[in-house]
Amino acid sequence: MGQQKPPLTNDIAQVLLSEEQIQERVKELGEQISRDYEGKELVLVGILKGAAIFLADLVRHITIPVDYDFVAISSYGADTRSSGVVRLLKDLDSSIESKHVLVVEDIVDTGWTLRLSYIVENLRSRKAASVRVCTLLDKPSRRAVDVGIDYYGFIVEDKYVVGYGLDYDGHYRSLPFIGVLKPEVYGGG
Numbered sequence: 400m401g402q403q404k405p406p407l408t409n410d411i412a413q414v415l416l417s418e419e420q421i422q423e424r425v426k427e428l429g430e431q432i433s434r435d436y437e438g439k440e441l442v443l444v445g446i447l448k449g450a451a452i453f454l455a456d457l458v459r460h461i462t463i464p465v466d467y468d469f470v471a472i473s474s475y476g477a478d479t480r481s482s483g484v485v486r487l488l489k490d491l492d493s494s495i496e497s498k499h500v501l502v503v504e505d506i507v508d509t510g511w512t513l514r515l516s517y518i519v520e521n522l523r524s525r526k527a528a529s530v531r532v533c534t535l536l537d538k539p540s541r542r543a544v545d546v547g548i549d550y551y552g553f554i555v556e557d558k559y560v561v562g563y564g565l566d567y568d569g570h571y572r573s574l575p576f577i578g579v580l581k582p583e584v585y586g587g588g
Contacts, residue, residue: 407571411561411578416553418575421535421563422456424552428533429460432501432550436463440498443467443533444522447489448572449505452564453535453552457503467503468492470518496526501533505564506555507548508538536560536577553577559585 432441441461445454447469458467471489500522522530533550540557559582561567562574567585571578 407574408578410571410581410584411574412581413579414576415555415558415560415579416563416577418563421552421575421577425453425456425535426460428550428552429457429462432457432533433460433462436465436499436501438463439528441465441501442493442495442498443501443503444491444495444518445469445503446505446518447471449564449566450503450535452572453505454503457533466493466498468495472518494525495522497528500527500530501550502530504532504534506536506538506560507532507534507551508541508557509543535563536565559587 441463443454443458443461443465445451445467448471451469454467454469458465468491469489470487470491472487502518502522519530519532531549532547534548535552537548537551537554538557539554555577559567559580560577561571561580562577564572565577566572567580571580
């Protein structure tokens with residue numbers, strides 16, 4: 400029998416945002432988005448994989464008719480800093496022409512993810528009525544590219560965070576909270 404791995408929580412230096420804090424803020428965002436898009440045809444576009452959990456919770460708090468879709472991009476791999484090289488792995492399944500689009504992201508730090516993948520520009524070029532951005536976490540101290548953020552859940556410091564969809568090398572997404580990863584786990588110590 401193989402040796403059991405320790406629970407993922409052993410790699411967390413501190414819980415930055417509790418499950419309760421996250422759920423309360425997601426509810427508030429859903430209410431605000433519902434008010435802002437009342438009477439409009441809204442499509443949420445989640446950026447996989449990180450935004451999937453946030454989008455699933457967010458859409459349940461939006462009280463107006465809403466559709467959603469996903470795009471998948473790659474920019475990190477197992478590295479902790481964005482390489483600046485982004486690949487589109489999955490495109491939208493449906494047209495967004497004349498619809499209001501809200502791009503849903505897990506975290507915006509450098510801005511590379513949204514800019515270099517041309518997600519926002521690409522969606523605008525598809526004749527969407529509007530394209531705005533909603534992120535769970537905003538890390539402005541790492542911003543390298545100006546990205547207009549219309550909705551955000553929390554502003555966080557420059558720490559490596561995981562949980563609630565955010566990962567390191569494919570792990571920790573399932574944690575129900577946002578935690579700071581111990582530097583020795585990712586070689587940052």
